[in-house]
Amino acid sequence: MSLRSIILGLLVLASTPVAVLAQNAPRQLNTLPSLPDSARQREQNKQPTQTATPAGAQTPQSGGLTTLPPVETTRFRVGLKSGQELRALDVEVKEPFLGKSYLLLDGQQRLELSQIRYYEDESGFYVRTNLPGSARETTLRRDRAGRISLYSMTRTQYVNNGYSPYGYGRGGYGYPYGFGGGGYRTTKTEYFSKDNGPVQDLNLRNLSVATRDNAGAQSMLNEARRYRTVTTLSYLGAGALTVAGLVSSFNGGSRSISPLIYAAPVLLIVPLVFQGKQQQNIKQAINLYNAQATR
Numbered sequence: 001m002s003l004r005s006i007i008l009g010l011l012v013l014a015s016t017p018v019a020v021l022a023q024n025a026p027r028q029l030n031t032l033p034s035l036p037d038s039a040r041q042r043e044q045n046k047q048p049t050q051t052a053t054p055a056g057a058q059t060p061q062s063g064g065l066t067t068l069p070p071v072e073t074t075r076f077r078v079g080l081k082s083g084q085e086l087r088a089l090d091v092e093v094k095e096p097f098l099g100k101s102y103l104l105l106d107g108q109q110r111l112e113l114s115q116i117r118y119y120e121d122e123s124g125f126y127v128r129t130n131l132p133g134s135a136r137e138t139t140l141r142r143d144r145a146g147r148i149s150l151y152s153m154t155r156t157q158y159v160n161n162g163y164s165p166y167g168y169g170r171g172g173y174g175y176p177y178g179f180g181g182g183g184y185r186t187t188k189t190e191y192f193s194k195d196n197g198p199v200q201d202l203n204l205r206n207l208s209v210a211t212r213d214n215a216g217a218q219s220m221l222n223e224a225r226r227y228r229t230v231t232t233l234s235y236l237g238a239g240a241l242t243v244a245g246l247v248s249s250f251n252g253g254s255r256s257i258s259p260l261i262y263a264a265p266v267l268l269i270v271p272l273v274f275q276g277k278q279q280q281n282i283k284q285a286i287n288l289y290n291a292q293a294t295r
Contacts, residue, residue: 076120078105091121113139127151129199131191140191140199146290148210151191151199159185192286204228207282211289220285227278234270241267 074087088105095101103111103119114137118127125142140151190202194210204225211217245260 077118078103078111078116078120079118080111080115081117082115091119093121113137132199132201143190144286144290146286147195147293148207148286148289149193149196150202150286151193152188153191154186154188156184156186159183202282204282207285211285214289214292216292217285217289220281220288224278224281224285227274227281231271231274231278234267234274238264238267 074089076088076091078086078088078091080086086105086109088109090106092104092107093101094104101113103113103116105111113128116128118125120126123141125145126139127142128137128139130136131138138153140153142149143152144150191199192202192207192210193199200206200210204221208218208221211221241260241264245258245262245264248258248260249256
């Protein structure tokens with residue numbers, strides 16, 4: 001090879017760009033490939049955003065109890081006639097077979113009912129007060145609170161109907177005579193008070209006096225009064241049909257039953273319908289009075 005060829009090859013090698021040599025060289029393992037801007041943005045969107053946890057904060061664990069609210073130590077109120085109000089986690093009414101009833105707070109503190117003005121327990125809110133026309137205190141459950149608050153008392157008693165001349169229809173059997181069966185009967189008596197005043201019997205007359213400053217409530221009660229009138233007339237009509245049917249059945253020695261006997265039960269359906277409408281109007285009148293009183 002001549003000297004001229006060697007010099008010409010060196011000149012060609014020197015004129016080759018460095019970038020071309022870099023592309024032809026093998027990629028190093030410690031050099032990560034770079035992505036275009038669009039591809040890099042898509043990769044960032046796929047990664048979930050992580051927020052920094054403040055120092056000292058507890059990280060909730062799966063299946064843990066760290067998110068539960070604190071335990072309540074007092075949730076029921078017991079008001080005494082002295083003006084003191086006690087708090088308890090558990091309030092029980094104890095009714096011993098021998099002796100007076102009393103309240104037991106948290107299984108330890110005993111309070112006589114004569115000391116109590118009001119109390120709460122699992123079943124609701126109760127007050128100790130005198131019933132209308134009675135000097136003896138009793139316990140009433142507050143069913144609704146407002147300017148007109150509703151109270152009730154539930155009693156369960158054994159009723160022995162004893163010998164019944166009617167038999168079937170009063171718990172007995174046999175016709176025309178039979179023995180009536182006894183059983184337990186639960187009765188609920190309702191009362192109300194206006195502006196936490198004296199307790200009154202829940203009837204149309206007392207409610208009309210208490211709500212006379214509200215025209216809407218008075219209109220509802222007037223409609224309830226008309227339903228009561230229809231109910232009373234239906235009972236009287238059913239009774240008159242029954243008596244007339246019995247007289248017609250036994251008149252002249254005939255053993256056939258008069259159709260009037262079958263008409264009486266049909267007439268008794270009317271009070272069932274109108275009594276429900278009457279109670280509904282009374283409740284609407286109380287709700288309307290309490291709603292307008294809070295405005």
